[in-house]
Amino acid sequence: MPDTNRTPAKTAAALLVDCLAEQGCDRIFTVPGESFLAVLDALPDRPEIDVVTCRQEGGVAFMACADGTMTGRPGVAFVTRGPGATNASIGVHVAHQDSQPMILFVGDVARGMQGREGFQEVDFPAFFAPICKWAARIDDPARIPEYVARAYAVAINGRPGPVVLALPEDMLVEEVSGALHPRPFVSRVAQAVCPDAMQALFDLIADAASPIAIIGGAGWNTKARTYFQQFAENIGLPVATAFRRQDAIAPDSPVYAGNLGYGPNPKLLDRVRQADLVIAVGARLGEATTDGYSVPTLEHPGQILIHIHPDPEELGRVYCTDLALCCAMDEFAECAALWEDAAIIPFDAGDTAHRDWLDWATPQPSDANMDLAACVANMRTTLPSDTIICNGAGNFAGWWHRYWRYAAYPGQLAPTCGAMGYGVPAAVAAALRFKDRTVVAVAGDGDFLMNGQEMATAAQYAVDMIVIVVDNGAYGTIRMHQEREYPSRVSATTLSNPDFAKLGAAYGAWTARAETTREFDAALAEARDQKGLRLIHVLTDLEHIAASGATISGLRAKANSTS
Template sequence: MTGMTTGARLLTECLSANGVDTIFGVPGESFLAVLDALVDHPEMRFITTRHEGGASFAAEAHGKLTGRPGICFVTRGPGATNASIGLHTAQQDSTPMIVFIGQVGRSMMEREAFQEVDYKAYFGSIAKWVAQIDDARRIPEFVSRAFHTAMSGRPGPVVLALPEDMLSGEAPQLPAAPAAHPGQPAPRPADIEDLRERLGKAERPLVIAGGGGWSARCAALLAEWAKRDGLPVGTELRCQDYLDNEHPSYVGDVGIGIAPDLAARIRESDCIVLLGGRMGEMPSSGYTLLDIPRPKQPLVHIHPGAEELGRVYAPTLAIHSASEAFLEAVLAASPLDGGRWAEWTKSARAEYERAAEGLPRAPGAVDPGDIVRTVRRLVPDAIVTNGAGNYATWVHKLWRHRAYRTQLAPTNGAMGYGVPASLAAALAHPEKQVVCFAGDGCFMMTGQELATAVRHRLKILFLVMNNNMLGTIRMHQERHYPARVSATELTNPDFAAYARAFGAFGGTIEDGKEAETVLREALAADGPALVEVKVDPEALSIRKTLSEIRAGA
């Protein structure tokens, strides 16, 4: 006879069977039974964050780092809605993630009970699948489907609602489903031959790598293909670590503020190979680099989600394949004659190097570019995280990523992402230095997670670039409504004192001459350290000052 257990215990056994070792969340009464069941699963640590937005961001970053779904637990109503920002990030970043939500008891549903929300309606447009487990006997089925769905095709987030009485009630002791290892689509031999024929006729090819579902092995295969066939490779927004930035084929990031030379090469290319990405609004410079629906440039689009092929662009050749399977297949074929485009690749690489080193110095006593260069010199192999804001452009243009998943940044442009993402990075890789760049507005959205970093003594350097304004919005404001400032000025705390109040190292850089001394002291700290970098408001963007933008220069 089958023994009995509870829904919560059956759920935790299913998570354990899938290799879950880290859960992010904020405890809530609606899933107390799960918290109790976790006591018997010491292999799974529950990282209590100080806000559900921080928990969902951290879980999303964990999904990026591991390739397995990041796990987040939140309570019903306000807890779930607070977590929505991480779900949206996972959707647009194509990151595997599962959010478990404690739900009101089944007998209270459809009455707008305390904190009741219809999660299928609420999350339906930003999750791959939303469901509610009403019968504890179906927990293994639902959890198995959730893991498979989150990782299959184009990866993304899944939401499972868990009625409180289902979790605490009796359930049969069913076996947990085996760990999910979804199959991935692979190209047909005819696809590879078609691609080879098109590249064989090209003189100005360009590979643009991006999207989700990548791994360290996938990145290594890309590097091998680029080297073997001499192909130039750009990376989509915030996917710069998909190819070693020192690789002779790496030609820059196809993202916000794309280098004019690289944008011109995309327009001039006679064979674009879009590998894994979608070439959305940001990488395409507002859908201007490729015509819709039929691009002028011959376009080969490789994507693991069949629904993405032809969704925006009608490709010349559509290949339904995961990036890794495609790269394995193309490398199994004989090499192409890269001599046809050798000069094209060499000159594109030279343009990238000139663009990175030729940036103007920012006004004021501290140049954000010099801060990035100094940190890069001190800890070149760090995992770098950031949220959204103009400060991030210095990071994207000047940091050289040498290995896969040394960059954690939101392609959906979510402010506040960098701090929780740095928690996930430091927990997953305690042997590595983690550096979080944040603007003053960006940091204050999730800065309370500094308490989480201190609690776990995480090796994170937080750099808060403080110009006392919401810089990106101020830039647009000055462009469209010059000298009519409204709602973009900020009043900030003493960030170094704020850090010390939590028990972290706190330092300040007011002059570039003191930067290296302060940064070395921060990096030597036992645990998290925060350095406030006071930036002149004139240093509003990487290429133009506030005054120049206001004047329309």
């Protein structure tokens, strides 16, 4: 009798695509490569998976990282070996440092060619191991379901992060026969909140005189945001967000104290320094958030530190922790909001901290022709409150960090590891994921030219998004440091730029050029009423180099006075 339970033979590539579909993958980002042609051939048979063809592998990986940030499920990318994989490594590094789930599949040399330094050969498990949670090569096609299921589990559990799987090209074309089925959908595994630890937490809060919370990071989601805000407002707890995690709480919450990171409100730094209790929820308390591990200090004498994080390996790894809770952020937040034994007299500090932030985040009059603070304030009245702001790295971003209100979740896509070129690819991913929301990519001139070619991807897929290119003719952040350390000795930081409006038009975008605040406001109003791809080229004065108020002349004067 024939075995009716056995499935027809299929290629390993087809099995791989089936496994991705089984896990709920609905989109992949790729630059096609000869090394995984079999996967490209299998994808049309799974129309539920949208394939987004990009222009450079760095953009591919940034889009996948951003997609994972928005969905909480791994963003999926496919690139080829050698140059493709090394280009994509920047996105893997961002996903790792930002604690975002992502899976990068890399087409690899044939198994019989390995170890000879064949064409574009790289030892991918060794290459990626330091910047991802797990890196491996699938040599046996029968184990594809196992590897894919494990990749999803590793990427989403504990501290989320990237996984890299290499796919030998000869393995992908092997036929896999028998009753092999994709593994079941993998869900997040979370440790339950410990009641005794929760009681200890509330006891410490009740004993505190000046507590503060620092939130946002691994595993944060809408549920965590809603419940933690409820908890903090119930007790008047001041809440600061970690670097580039400003959408972790609603900005109009009466306890929101502002964001930590580069160029924060000095009053907020003082508040963290003077706190007798610091509650870190989701945040790793990395270098940017803590001003170089100084606010709070690693040993934080005179302060009690409570650290809540989904990964036990993060607790106590860098900071001396007085009370550690390992659990899912949303489960902790819900438990805290609904905790019945909390006998805490509400603090007044939440209201004061919020007023301090409002003062800091309100633009003041400026003599600059292009006043970026005023431009951002006008954006708040012109665009919907749930607009998603995407940016890469550079001083330009500080204006949005300080003056924009990240009112929705997700509302901020920005790399905490400080990678340039992230904004445009992230905006493409956001516009594809949230077609009913306004998406804005904000990029500096140097930042834009690192991945601005993904505007071609946006045009190809008829993406609705606005790009704002802030052009000061320099690598502004490095120029700022240069003027502070070596005043008036400019080296390697000046840029000669194209006409970004004309460049945007070449991609098929509606474009405008703005040299004054009034011109920007008019251009933004017109852009709002357009559809498709739009770009505003904003020319700014390098003198006004930072949202903190720093100027080139001021940096030089201060450096000269202390030298």
